[in-house]
Amino acid sequence: MSVVSSDLRNVAIVGHNGTGKTTLVEQMLFQAGAIQSCGTIENGKTVSDFTDEEIAKKISVHTALCSFAWNGKTLNILDTPGTAGFIGEAICGFRSCETALMLVDSVDGIQIETLKLWRHLDNRNKPRAVFINKMDKERADYKGIIEQLKERFKTTFVPVTIPVGSGNDFRGVINLIEDKAYFPNAEGKLVQSDVPAEYQDLFDEYHAQLVENAAEGADDLIEKFFDKGTLEADDIRRGLREGFANNRVIPVFCGEAKLGLGVDSLMNFIKNNFPSPLDKKEWILDEKEQHRDLAITDKGPFSGYCFKTTLDQFNGRLSFIKVVTGTLTGNTEMVVRPGGKKERPTKVYRMMGRKLVETDALPAGDIGIVAKADAIMTNCTLLEDASATFTFQPLQLPSPVYKLAISTEDKKSEVKMNEALYRVAEEDLTFKTGFDEETKESYVAGLGELHLSMILDKIQEKQKIAIHTKLPRVAYRETITKQSGLAEYTHKKQTGGHGQYAKVVLEIEPSERGAQYVFTNAIKGGSISKGYIPGIEKGLHEQMSEGFLAGYPMVDIAVTLIDGKEHPVDSSDMAFKLAGKGAMKTALAKAGCVLLEPIMSIQIYVENEYLGAILSDLSSKRGRVLGQEESGPLQVVKALVPQSEVLNYVIDLKSMTSGTGSFDMEFDHYDRLTGKLADDVIAEGRKHMRSDEEE
Ligand SMILES: Nc1nc2c(ncn2[C@@H]2O[C@H](COP(=O)(O)OP(=O)(O)O)[C@@H](O)[C@H]2O)c(=O)[nH]1
Ligand SMILES: [Mg+2]
DSSP: OOOOGGGEEEEEEEESTTSSHHHHHHHHHHHTTSSSSOOOTTTTOOSSOOSHHHHHHTSOOSOEEEEEEETTEEEEEEEOOOSGGGHHHHHHHHHHOSEEEEEEETTTBSOHHHHHHHHHHHHTTOOEEEEEEOTTSTTOOHHHHHHHHHHHHOSEEEESEEEESOGGGOOEEEETTTTEEEEEOTTSOEEEEOOOGGGHHHHHHHHHHHHHHHHTTSHHHHHHHHHHSSOOHHHHHHHHHHHHHTTSEEEEEEOBTTTTBTHHHHHHHHHHHSOOGGGOEEEEEOTTSOEEEEEOBSSSSOEEEEEEEEEETTTEEEEEEEEEESEEETTOOEEEETTTEEEOOSOEEEEETTEEEEESEEETTOEEEEESOTTOOTTOEEESSTTOOOEEOOOOOOOOOEEEEEEESSHHHHHHHHHHHHHHHHHOTTOEEEEETTTTEEEEEESSHHHHHHHHHHHHHHHTOOEEEEOOOOOOEEEEOSOOOOEEEEEEEEOSSSEEEEEEEEEEEEOOTTOOEEEEEOOOTTSSOGGGHHHHHHHHHHHHHHOSSSSOOBOSEEEEEEEEEOOTTTOOHHHHHHHHHHHHHHHHHHSOEEEEEEEEEEEEEEEGGGHHHHHHHHHHTTOEEEEEEEETTEEEEEEEEEGGGSTTHHHHHHHHTTTOOEEEEEEEEEEEEOHHHHHHHHHHHHHHHHHHHHO
C-alpha cells in the first residue's frame, strides 16, 4: 500500500530514562497489530531495544525507528534514549520529527532529563504532548504531576484522558474528547464503555477545562468561547489541533504502558490531531548561507537529508533519511552534499526496530532507510535536482566535553581498537577519537562517563582487548620572558674523511602572545650562504618543539640570526641544523623560560539554586568569571578556567547540580603558570624528557 504525505505522523518519544518509552512503543506496535506479542524490557525482547548492549544493560542507547499503520495513518515513531550521554540520539529524533511525546513518571514527575529535553524542545519550538505513565504505581498522582508541570514550565497543559483509579486500583482511562471510558476485559483487550456514573463530576470538571484550553488554541475560538461559554465538539478538536501544532497547548495523557492502558486513546489523538509533515516547514541554508523555510511538499524533485547513520553487521551502512520534497524511490538519482557524489539507492526501506521492510517509495515527510549508500553521511543534504544550491540545517549536537587518554597492551590491539573507535565516531557525532600530537596520546572524547564507558566496554568485549584509560595530559607550552643576548654554538666533528662544521650566532626575544615563531635573517656580509638558512630554521623548530623546561612545545619567540661561519667542504644542511638547534638551546638558557597553560572558555547552564556553589567552585579552580545572565529558568555563567582544573568538570558539575547542569567548553588562550603548580608540572615533565632521552 502506498503512503501519502498527509497520512504521516512523525513522533519522537522522549523522556527521562526508565519512564517507559520503549515499553510504550512496544504496546503501540502490539495494539496496531504490527507485532503478535509484546516483548518486555525484562525479557530483552522489545522491538526498539534490540542491540546487545541495550538488552544487557536494559536501557535504550540508540534511537530506534518503528513505522507502522494505525487506522489508515502511518506512524513513524522514534524511540529515543533518556540518559544524558546519549542526548545526541534524542536530537536525531527531534530533527526528523514534527512532534514529540514526553513521557513522565506518575510518581517521580519531572526528572533531570525531563528538564533538559524540555529545554531542547523549547529551543526548536517543537509541539509536544505529555504521557504520564505508570499510573499503576503506588502513590501515582496524575493531578499532582500536572500541577508540577504547570508550575515548572509555565504553559497550558490540557488533560485529554484522565485515570479511573490509581496505583493498585488503576483500571482504565476516560477519554474527555470522546466522552467514553476504556477498560480491559478478561482477556486484557480494551473495551469502550460509558463514563462511570461516579466519575461524572470529575469528567465535567476536566471537560470544562478542556473546552477553555481548546479555545486558547485559535484566536477565533477564544471569541466564540466568550460569547457562548462553551464550544462544540468539532471546535474543541480544532482548537486542540491548532494549539498543539503552534505549541500553545500541551495535551496530556495517562496510562500504564506495560499493560497498554491509555495507549489507544493516545494513538487516536496522534492520528487525528497531530500535524502531518505537510503542515510543517524545514529549515534550510540558501546559497548565501541565509536561513529560509522550505515547505514539506510532495511536489517537485526529491530533496531530503540524512539524520542518522548506523553501520549494521548484516546490512552494512544504513542511512536514516527524512524526505522533504518529492518522493524517494530506488530509482531516484541524487547528488550528495557536501562532496557532490552521486547515489542511486536501488531499494528504499521502512524500519521496524532492527528489521528493514522494503517499500516502493517514501513520500515527502516520510522517514526511511537507504542501505549501502557509502557517500551518504549524517547531516548530508540529498538532492535529485543537482542544480539546487541549498542545504538542510545540520543537527545541533553538543560537542564532546569529557576526554580520556586511552592505550592498549600491544600494537595489534591498538589497530583493532582504532578501527572500532572510528566506526563509532561515524555513527555518533557527539563522540570523537584521535591522536593528540602534542601530548602524544590517543584519546576518546564524549558527553560523559557513561557515554564513553559504554562505547569502550562494547569494544573491549567484542574485540577481546583491554583498553586502559586515564585523564589526558594537559597540553602545556613553554615560552621566554626576556632577551637572551648573543648565543652561539659551533658544531664540529672530524670523523675520518669528511668533517662536519657549522657555526651559528643568534639572539632570541619574546614576541607577542599568539605569534608562535618569528624569524629574521640579519646576517651581513654573507658569513652563511642563503642555502643553509632552511637547515638552521629546521634546527630552531626542533629545539622549540622539544621544549626546554619540561618538554612542552615553545611558542611566541622571535629569533634573529646574526652571524655564523661555514666551511667550504665540511658544512652541510645537517651540520647547520645541529648548530641552529644548539644555539637555540644556549639562548633559551639565558631567556627566562616559563610555562604556559591552556585556558578554556566555559559556559555553564545551571538553575538559580546552584549558582552560589558553581561560582565558589570556579574560584577554587582558579577560574575568572566574565559574566552571568539569565536565560529562561537558567543562569548562564561565562568564565575562563585553566584546562588542568576542568578535566573532570562533567563529573564535578553533575555532583554539584544533582545532574541538572550542563556546559560547553572550548580552548581560549594560553596563560602563564607560576609557583608550586608550575614546579610540579616541570618536575613531572622532566621525568618524560629524561625517559625520551634514554630511548
Ligand atoms: N509499573 C509499571 N512499570 C512500567 C510501565 N511501563 C514500563 N514499565 C517498566 O519500567 C522500566 C523501564 O521501561 P522502559 O520502557 O525501558 O523505559 P525507557 O527507558 O523510558 O524506555 C521497565 O522495567 C518497564 O517494565 C508501567 O506502565 N507501569
Ligand atoms: Mg528506552
